[in-house]
Amino acid sequence: MGLPLLAVAAGLALPATALADECSLLTDGGSFATNAQLLDYAEQLEEFGPRPTGSAAHTEYIDWLEDEISAVPGITTSELSYEIDRWDSGTTSLTVGSTSLPVAGAVPFTAATPSGGARAEYVYLPSGTNITAANSAGKIVVRDLPWNNAPYLLFYPPLLGWSVYDPGLTINMLGSDSTEILAQAGVDAAAARTAGAAAVLMVSQLPHSQIAGTYAPYEGLPIGVPAAFLGVDEGTALKAAIARGGATGTFVSEVRWTPARTRTVLATLRGGSDRKIVVTSHTDGMNPVWDNGPLSILAQARYLASLPIECRPKTIQFAFTTAHLYQHLTGPDRREGGAGQYAAQLDREYDEGRVAAVIVLEHLGARRYDAVGRGGSLPGKQLVADRSLNELLLLPVTDSNAMRSLVRARIEARDVRRTAMVKGLSAADLATVPHHCSFGGEGTPYVQHLLPTISPIAAPKMLFTPQFGVEALDIDLMRRATLAFTDVVLGLGPMSQSDIAGDFTFMRDQRARGARTCV
Incomplete structure (x- = not known):
């Protein structure tokens, strides 16, 4: 399925600018955050408790993230502030x-x-x-x-799918998953x-x-x-x-x-050019699965900052966005949250040659929970963890064969199994740019603004409740996924913008000529 894998050991064989001889396009796992360190992060996140937008717990989490990433050498921070009710x-x-x-x-x-x-x-x-x-x-x-049933077949080619990594053959193509x-x-x-x-x-x-x-x-x-x-x-x-x-x-x-104030924190790590790779996640959520993306970002930032600037051809901006749980951040006429506000800013910067791609991290390492009968005469269902499986990770990637091949190679090399790379998570509309208006979560505003986007997202049944904690995370899988997407950042560094953008270069031109858009 999809294109043949690229030669990982040969630097992915992508059109690239020259890197210093000592630079690698693969993350050194021995110098990366350990499982224990990621678990410490997740336990700290759980201690904050539920974090509705603008709540005291949410504010404390943002402050903690800012303190942690500000301590990374070479990082400079700024913010985008909003007033909400x-x-x-x-x-x-x-x-x-x-x-x-x-x-x-x-x-x-x-x-x-x-x-x-x-x-x-x-x-x-x-x-x-x-x-x-x-x-x-x-x-x-x-x-x-x-309850809604989503057939697994949707996530396979030629429908929404581009490739599937399931070496254990655990996904029944003819089956489905249900969610309340x-x-x-x-x-x-x-x-x-x-x-x-x-x-x-x-x-x-x-x-x-x-x-x-x-x-x-x-x-x-x-x-x-x-x-x-x-x-x-x-x-x-x-x-x-x-x-x-x-x-x-x-x-x-x-x-x-x-009345309350909430904010997005931006943390920038300078590279060899002003064009930046953005790695982002939201900060409001109910449990350590929903918004654990910032924890992976902290691990990435520490590793990438340890590399010489010669190994970072592009600037990297880490964004901790707000208002995922307050989607009409700026009023009733626009549903976008903090990610939508930030995406609009990046859209303008893209035209100025200052944005390369966006990577949105959510729900990494989510364990699978099945809704099963409660037994006896009890009504309804209960969620039970399946310790042998993680939740299916859906992985929308925009229309670039080079970028999709890079992501696929790194997912498989790091064994981030039960991953379905998809073209989008809404039906294709060839009269609209982009053709898929939804990426299923926080990645949606970026793709709607025609920014080259990679946006992994799972859909655990326990996502929206604070009744589940770090036990809902497979920390080892979370680390492998974080390593894979750090590899992706490194791989995007020397990649040409035309390869990163793929068909989006044409689509942005179509938009400028008046084509119908998603926003």
Whole structure:
């Protein structure tokens, strides 16, 4: 699948500028951060706790990252600052008649209930039933969160795939993976607001212990109706009460909006030219898997800074972006987060010859969790770690055969297994530049701005909850992946810009001539 592997030992055989004789395009693992050091980083990240955008914990994490990377010789730092209205959730509670049921947490950016809570009749509306004024006005709506199946075949050529590295043959091409669709909570809450409902309760198939504190969706815009998540046991009990008839109760959700400041930190390591390779990740998240990219960046920065400047033909800029969990950072008309703001800046700099490529690091080393039946008479599912497998790493790379071949070579050489390199994570539209408008996560704004982009991302089922810690990380795999993408930085250093850009040179010209874009 894909193109033949390049000769790694021969410096990848790519068009290049000359490097000093002592320079290598391969990272020296003996001089790189160890598993123990990466584990220390991950444990430090876990100690910060959940990090919603602009929260105290998020601010402390950014400050810590800035201190760590500022201590790297040769690094200079700057920042991009933003003012937001931070959303915080307080007490939540629920009663059905005289019975109390635990609440897993408010849906982010939803409204507070009135003083004393919202007291109303409960109504259960199964999936497929529209929320309307006729069935919901003045009531507390109960809905199930749906699950979505993604066929693995999508990630193989000739569909979205470019190549797959699965030497153990662990991926069933004819199988699929399923994930609970938390974004439905935002859709249903918006419909409930229009219908005049008093509140919405979204019922998960997972138990309270695994979804408490779930943080999604994260648009950063007020939804305007109180809403919360319930675990499967509480949801089952509530739906049974409704089925018996006349179920009423009180739902309490305390939330507040507070002016706050949040920032993106940029750390620059000078190279032999002003054209820069950008390595970036977001800093807000719920657990050590969601936003562990900055930890890999710290390890990369220390290693790359130890090399002589002759071995860094291009400048390297490390970016710790903010507002991944506050996507409408600059208002209701644009969904972009801090990454989108930064991507727009890089887009302008690219035209000035100051940007080479962007590498976005997320979810490296994520262990696989399967949703399995709970056994006995318990309803729903539970997430169970599969210690023999890591989560499938999806790896979108923009339209450059040279860059895709480099990435594939390094992924396979470092044995970052269960990796599917893809052309994008949305259907191709040949009338749009780029042809794939989504890279599935933090990489999306960069590709939409037609920047050559490499953006690994996994989709663990436990990504959005703080109930999982460092045990959800395979630290050895995280290190191998970090080494692979450090190799990629080194490989991009001497590569010509025409090879890095590939078809994006033509697409940027098309955009300048008025072609339809994704942004």
